[in-house]
Structures are given as structure tokens and as C-alpha cells.
Amino acid sequence: MLLTIDVGNTYLSLGLFLNEKIKEVSFFHTKKFIENNESLESLKVFKNSKISHVIICSVVDEVNYKLLYFLKKKKLQYTFLNKNIELLDIKTSVKGHIGVDRLVNIFYCLKHFKVPFLIIDLGTATTFDYVNNKQVYEGGIILPGIDISLKSLEVYTSKLPSVKFKKKKKIISNNTEDAITSGFYWGYLSMIEGIIKKVRREKSSDFNVVLTGGNCEYYKNLSIFHLIDKYLTIKGLNLIYKHIFSNEQF
Numbered sequence: 001m002l003l004t005i006d007v008g009n010t011y012l013s014l015g016l017f018l019n020e021k022i023k024e025v026s027f028f029h030t031k032k033f034i035e036n037n038e039s040l041e042s043l044k045v046f047k048n049s050k051i052s053h054v055i056i057c058s059v060v061d062e063v064n065y066k067l068l069y070f071l072k073k074k075k076l077q078y079t080f081l082n083k084n085i086e087l088l089d090i091k092t093s094v095k096g097h098i099g100v101d102r103l104v105n106i107f108y109c110l111k112h113f114k115v116p117f118l119i120i121d122l123g124t125a126t127t128f129d130y131v132n133n134k135q136v137y138e139g140g141i142i143l144p145g146i147d148i149s150l151k152s153l154e155v156y157t158s159k160l161p162s163v164k165f166k167k168k169k170k171i172i173s174n175n176t177e178d179a180i181t182s183g184f185y186w187g188y189l190s191m192i193e194g195i196i197k198k199v200r201r202e203k204s205s206d207f208n209v210v211l212t213g214g215n216c217e218y219y220k221n222l223s224i225f226h227l228i229d230k231y232l233t234i235k236g237l238n239l240i241y242k243h244i245f246s247n248e249q250f
């Protein structure tokens with residue numbers, strides 16, 4: 001079985017695969033792992049003796065050596081991807097300026113979608129990545145993520161309460177907590193819709209839109225998205241492993 005690990009700024013996402021089927025998914029706080037790398041032992045996935053290989057992508061340098069130490073201690077073979085891996089045709093001007101997790105997402109979508117497409121990741125940061133009709137990655141957009149924006153509102157104001165992000169049916173609210181929740185839910189959706197329209201206008205092209213990241217499921221069933229998949233990155237890692245070690249062509 002293959003274990004995939006996506007190291008993000010907020011969570012480590014771990015997926016256990018048998019061929020292309022996800023058997024188990026776990027999430028672990030990145031900060032907690034940095035404080036104590038032995039804490040991963042508590043996850044059920046590491047009690048599975050059938051793990052044959054581990055493939056990792058990471059955007060947190062502080063985690064990397066601790067994770068490798070942990071895997072070596074567990075005597076697990078691993079492959080550590082970095083952003084210089086030659087998997088994609090990338091426009092020269094943006095080479096080296098895209099995180100490895102975003103490269104993994106693009107690789108997965110090239111297998112499953114017709115080009116062009118736009119991938120939106122609602123993670124710690126919100127990112128947009130555009131691949132043109134020649135399968136070339138042209139670049140993207142980065143802005144603050146939903147959760148850290150909510151946290152900054154709490155930290156830098158004296159009277160606004162802490163709220164959790166959730167879906168709201170109504171836009172106008174009659175109390176402070178609901179007003180913040182509505183503002184973030186509808187505000188981010190309006191931003192996403194606006195950027196999609198602007199990219200379509202700039203590229204003079206229609207395209208598929210894929211949504212992923214920790215907060216993606218709050219926007220499920222909206223017709224503007226052709227796919228919503230919280231597990232896009234770990235699925236991409238599984239696909240890349242097959243590509244590297246099975247010489248599959250895509």
C-alpha cells in the first residue's frame with residue numbers, strides 16, 4: 001500500500017492507497033507535529049504494516065527533516081517531491097514560483113480534465129492556477145485564506161467575536177456573528193466568481209474549474225465548479241508515484 005503525505009501550513013494530510021482507491025485518510029495539525037514529531041505515532045495509518053512506500057510533498061521546510069527522521073525510524077521507504085521536479089510544461093517566467101502541492105494538483109487534473117482549466121485551492125492561502133489549452137502552466141494568483149483572514153479579524157479588532165467559517169443561506173444578517181460568517185462565505189464566493197470571470201475575459205477562453213482545499217466542501221453543489229475534491233493533492237501524489245515507478249505515460 002502507498003501512503004501519501006501532503007504537508008500544508010495548517011495540516012498534514014495523509015492518504016493510504018491501494019492502487020487508485022483511498023482506503024484511509026487522516027489529518028494532523030502541522031504545528032503539533034513540529035512541536036513533537038513522535039506525535040504522528042498516534043495515527044492509525046502508521047499501525048498498518050502493509051505500507052510499501054511513502055510519497056511526500058511539503059510547503060513547510062520546518063517539517064521536512066523531522067518527517068524524514070520519523071519515516072527513517074519507522075524504516076519506511078519514501079520519495080520526497082520538490083518544486084523542481086520535471087512533471088509539467090511550465091511557462092519559463094513562472095518556473096520556481098509555484099509550490100510543489102500546486103504542481104501535484106495540476107498533474108492530477110491533466111490526467112482527469114480537458115485543458116484549459118483553473119484550479120482553486122481554499123487552504124491556508126487561497127490559490128488559483130491556470131493551465132492553457134496546450135497543457136502549459138501559465139501562472140496563478142495567491143491571496144489570504146479564509147481561516148487566517150477570520151483569525152486576523154479576531155486578533156486585530158477589539159470587539160468582533162471569533163467565529164467559524166460555515167455556509168450561510170442569507171446574505172444580510174441581524175447580529176454580529178452571522179454578519180461576519182455571511183461576509184466571509186458570500187465574500188469569498190463573490191471573489192471566486194469575479195476572478196473566474198476576469199480570467200475568462202483575459203484568456204478569451206472558457207475552461208473547467210476545479211475546487212479543492214480544506215474549505216472547499218462549503219461550496220459543494222455550485223454549478224460554477226466542475227469538480228470539488230478535498231483530496232485532490234493526495235490523489236495527485238498517488239498518481240505521480242505510479243508515473244515515476246510504473247513508467248505510466250499521461
